[in-house]
Amino acid sequence: MIPALLGLDLLIALRQARPVRRDLAxxxxxxxxxxxxxxxxxxLALRQMTSAHSIVFIGLLPLATALFAVLRGGERPGPVFWLxxxxxxxxxAGFAEGAVLSRRLGGWQVISWALVL
Numbered sequence: 001m002i003p004a005l006l007g008l009d010l011l012i013a014l015r016q017a018r019p020v021r022r023d024l025a026x027x028x029x030x031x032x033x034x035x036x037x038x039x040x041x042x043x044l045a046l047r048q049m050t051s052a053h054s055i056v057f058i059g060l061l062p063l064a065t066a067l068f069a070v071l072r073g074g075e076r077p078g079p080v081f082w083l084x085x086x087x088x089x090x091x092x093a094g095f096a097e098g099a100v101l102s103r104r105l106g107g108w109q110v111i112s113w114a115l116v117l
Contacts, residue, residue: 062085098114
């Protein structure tokens with residue numbers, strides 16, 4: 001409830017327009033995903049893997065969100081956006097590589113060796 005109250009306060013303070021009737025279904029679908037879907041499904045996924053491994057999936061969410069924005073919303077981000085999205089995804093892949101190494105070397109050892117290199 002606290003985030004909802006903070007959001008309401010902000011909407012009121014900045015005098016934002018209320019959603020119209022045709023927006024309510026989309027807003028409800030979004031609310032279900034934000035309030036129930038993402039937290040619940042993330043919690044269930046974390047029962048099957050460690051949080052260190054799950055960060056790879058969380059790290060790829062911005063790119064996945066951009067892809068869905070293109071497919072669903074007709075957005076057309078420019079080349080610079082895709083360049084940095086790709087670079088960010090490669091950084092996440094680098095983290096995944098560290099996760100693989102940590103099985104053999106240990107987590108803090110991989111970070112320490114990566115810093116030394």
